[in-house]
Amino acid sequence: MINSHSKQYTIGISCIGSGVGESVINSCRLSNLPLKTIGLGTNPFAYGAYACDAMDYTPTIYAADFVDELIKKCIEYKIDFLIPGRDDEAHIYSQNKTKFEKWGIEILAASEDMIALCRDKERMSLELNPIADVFVKCFQKETVLDAIAKEEVSFPLIAKPRSGFASKGVEIIQSEADFHLITENHILQELAVPVEGDPNYNFFISEISKNRNPQVAEISIQLVIGKNGELLGKMATYNKLSNGIPIEILPYEDPLIWETVDRLLPEFLNRGLVGPLNIQGRMTKRGLKVFEMNPRFTGITGLRALMGFNEVEACIKSWLNIDPNVYLEINNNRFGIRQTSDKILSFDRNDLAQSLAQQVSPRIFPLTKTVLVTGASGYLGRSLVEELHSNQDVRVIAMGRNAEKLEKLFRKSEIEFYDYSSLFNGEFSVGKIDIVIHSAFARPHCTDTEIAESLDFTSKLFTCFARHQIPYIINLSSQSVYGQTLTPLWKESDPLAPTMPYSQAKYASELMLKSISELYPHITTTSLRLAAISGGKKGLVPVDFLSKLVLKAVKGENLVIVGGKQELEIMDVRDAVRYIVRFTEQINPSSEAVYNLGANGIYNIMDIAKMVKRVVEDMSIQTDVELELKPSEIDLKFGMDSSRIERKLGISPDYNLESTVRSLVSFFNSNQQK
Structure with missing residues (x-):
C-alpha cells in the first residue's frame, strides 16, 4: 500500500462547470488527503473551476478529439485519478477505457454495460425486476391501453425521456387525451405515488392533478463500490427537488431498502459496477419503487461529504491504493439544505426539520451526539473524556498527539481514540462530529x-x-x-x-x-x-x-x-x-x-x-x-x-x-x- 503521507495526489475533474463537478470539488476540499485538484472544462465562468488548484480547457465532450485532448491534459498535469462531471462523459470514459489505461491514467467509470443499462429506463425495468420487483413498470405508447384494461397499471402515468436526467422532458399523462404529448423518445412509466402517511402526500396528489411533476418524497440511495468490487459505503436520504436538483435533504433509514440493495448488488457487480451508484425512487403503498439509476456522483455528493459520507475521498483511496480506507457512514444528526451552496445544520437548529425527519425515518431517533475532545491525554482532557464517556447518550472521541499514550489510557474502557495525524491522512471522518472541545x-x-x-x-x-x-x-x-x-x-x-x-x-x-x-x-x-x-x-x-x-x-x-x-x-x-x-x-x-x-x-x-x-x-x-x-x-x-x-x-x-x-x-x- 502507498503511505498517504508519501506524496501529493493530483485529481482531475472534467466538466467542472456541471453541478456534479462542483460537488466533486467540494468533496475534495473536505478531504484531508494531500490532494491537488485540476478542473477541466469549456466554460471560464464555471463556478467549480475557481475552487480548484488549477483550471484548464478541453474540447466539448462531444468533439471527436475530446478523449485525446483530455489524455494530453492528464499527462501534462500528471493527473493520478480522473473523475467525470456528467452522465454522457462517464459513458465516454467507459467506452475509451483502454485508451486511458494505455497512458496509465486511472478513471472513475463503471462498465459500458452497466452505464447503458442505467441510461435505458425500459431495459432497466425489464432486466432487473426479475431480481427485485421494485422498478417502476415501463410501457410503450401503443400497448399501454391494453395494460390499463388488464389493470396492470392505471392513469395518471408519467412519460420520461429514455435517457433523460434532471427531470427534463417529463410529461404527466392523465388520460388517453394526453397521448399527443408522448414523443418517440419517451417511455411511459407507472407513477410512484408516496405512501399516504408521507408528509408530502397531499402536495404530491395536488400537483399531479395540475399536470405538474412534484419532485418531493424522493428517496435517494447512494452506493459506493471500490475498484476491486468492495462496498465502501451506503446511505439514503429523503429529498425534495427543484427542477431536478435536491434542495431539502433529510437522512433516511428503512431496512426494506437495504434488503432490496442486497438482492441487486451482486447483479450490479457482475455487470461491472464500480464507483458511485445513485438509485432514485419513492416509498409507496407497495414498498420501494425505483424510477432512475445513475452510475456517477451527484449534485449533492459534496453535501453528503459534509454529513460524514465523503464518497469521492473513498474512491480516491480505493483507486490510488491509499491506506487506510474507512467504511463510509452518514451522520444522522444533521440535515441538508441547498440554494447555491451546501449547508449542513444540527437538527436543533430547526424543530420542523427534526419533526419531518421523525415522520419520515423514526429509526434514526433518538439521536446520539458525538463529542470530540482534543488534548485528551492531558490533565483536564483526560477527565473530560472519562466523564463524557459515562453518559450513554454521548459518543466521545478522544484525540491527542501520542497514539501509544492514548491506547494505554483508553483502550480498556473502549473509548474511541485517534492521534492528530488521523485528521490529515483520511483515517478519521470529521463530518461525524457534532461538538468539539478543544483543550489541546x-x-x-x-x-x-x-x-x-x-x-x-x-x-x-x-x-x-x-x-x-x-x-x-x-x-x-x-x-x-x-x-x-x-x-x-x-x-x-x-x-x-x-x-x-x-x-x-x-x-x-x-x-x-x-x-x-x-x-x-x-x-x-x-x-x-x-x-x-x-x-x-x-x-x-x-x-x-x-x-x-x-x-x-x-x-x-x-x-x-x-x-x-x-x-x-x-x-x-x-x-x-x-x-x-x-x-x-x-x-x-x-x-x-x-x-x-x-x-x-x-x-x-x-x-x-x-x-x-x-x-x-x-x-x-x-x-x-x-x-x-x-x-x-x-x-x-x-x-x-x-x-x-x-x-x-x-x-x-x-x-x-x-x-x-x-x-x-x-x-x-x-x-x-x-
Whole structure:
C-alpha cells in the first residue's frame, strides 16, 4: 500500500462547470488527503473551476478529439485519478477505457454495460425486476391501453425521456387525451405515488392533478463500490427537488431498502459496477419503487461529504491504493439544505426539520451526539473524556498527539481514540462530529516555541472544523487574557490586555474561533475562559502554583512565599469538568461567544500557604511544615465574575479551595507510596 503521507495526489475533474463537478470539488476540499485538484472544462465562468488548484480547457465532450485532448491534459498535469462531471462523459470514459489505461491514467467509470443499462429506463425495468420487483413498470405508447384494461397499471402515468436526467422532458399523462404529448423518445412509466402517511402526500396528489411533476418524497440511495468490487459505503436520504436538483435533504433509514440493495448488488457487480451508484425512487403503498439509476456522483455528493459520507475521498483511496480506507457512514444528526451552496445544520437548529425527519425515518431517533475532545491525554482532557464517556447518550472521541499514550489510557474502557495525524491522512471522518472541545494547548510554563506551535496547530484545527461545518466548537481559553490593567472581578465584556506569550496566544485562538462564526453564522463557537485549574486527579503534572506548594509540604520542605499579597482564583478540576460537560449538554445557537469559568473564591497566596500547612499537618503527612515569607512588591490579582455561565447552567462550584488542597495531598501521598 502507498503511505498517504508519501506524496501529493493530483485529481482531475472534467466538466467542472456541471453541478456534479462542483460537488466533486467540494468533496475534495473536505478531504484531508494531500490532494491537488485540476478542473477541466469549456466554460471560464464555471463556478467549480475557481475552487480548484488549477483550471484548464478541453474540447466539448462531444468533439471527436475530446478523449485525446483530455489524455494530453492528464499527462501534462500528471493527473493520478480522473473523475467525470456528467452522465454522457462517464459513458465516454467507459467506452475509451483502454485508451486511458494505455497512458496509465486511472478513471472513475463503471462498465459500458452497466452505464447503458442505467441510461435505458425500459431495459432497466425489464432486466432487473426479475431480481427485485421494485422498478417502476415501463410501457410503450401503443400497448399501454391494453395494460390499463388488464389493470396492470392505471392513469395518471408519467412519460420520461429514455435517457433523460434532471427531470427534463417529463410529461404527466392523465388520460388517453394526453397521448399527443408522448414523443418517440419517451417511455411511459407507472407513477410512484408516496405512501399516504408521507408528509408530502397531499402536495404530491395536488400537483399531479395540475399536470405538474412534484419532485418531493424522493428517496435517494447512494452506493459506493471500490475498484476491486468492495462496498465502501451506503446511505439514503429523503429529498425534495427543484427542477431536478435536491434542495431539502433529510437522512433516511428503512431496512426494506437495504434488503432490496442486497438482492441487486451482486447483479450490479457482475455487470461491472464500480464507483458511485445513485438509485432514485419513492416509498409507496407497495414498498420501494425505483424510477432512475445513475452510475456517477451527484449534485449533492459534496453535501453528503459534509454529513460524514465523503464518497469521492473513498474512491480516491480505493483507486490510488491509499491506506487506510474507512467504511463510509452518514451522520444522522444533521440535515441538508441547498440554494447555491451546501449547508449542513444540527437538527436543533430547526424543530420542523427534526419533526419531518421523525415522520419520515423514526429509526434514526433518538439521536446520539458525538463529542470530540482534543488534548485528551492531558490533565483536564483526560477527565473530560472519562466523564463524557459515562453518559450513554454521548459518543466521545478522544484525540491527542501520542497514539501509544492514548491506547494505554483508553483502550480498556473502549473509548474511541485517534492521534492528530488521523485528521490529515483520511483515517478519521470529521463530518461525524457534532461538538468539539478543544483543550489541546501548551501550558503557561512551556517555552515560547511550544506556545507558538500550539497556536499554529489550533489554527489548522479550527480551519478543518470550519470547512466541515461542525455545529458547535468549544475552545478552552484562559483568565490570563484579561491581563492586569483592570482590577478584578473581570466580566466577559471587559477589555482584554494579554501581556505574556501564553495569554496572547490564548486570545489569538479566541479571535480565530470568532472568525469562524462570522464566516459561517450557522456554526456556534464559544470560548470558556478558565481560572487556574488544580486538584488531585490522574494526569496531574505539578506545575501550577497550588500543586507545587502542596507537593513541597508533603515532602516536608519549607514553603517559601514571595510577596504574599498576590490574589489568585483556583478552580478544582472536578468542578471544571462538571461545568464543561454540562455546557456541552446545554450549548445551543443562542449560546454566548465567551463565558468566564471560575471558582467564586479569591485568596492571597499567603493565606493559601497557611491553608496548605494546616491541611498537610491535619492529614498527618508532615507535622512540621515551615512558612517563610520573602518581602516583594509583586502585586498580581486574578479573579473573574462567573455569573453568566452559572445562570446558563444553573450550577455553582461544589469544591472550595480546602477541598482541592485535600485532594492534592491525598494524590501526592498515594503516588509517593507506590
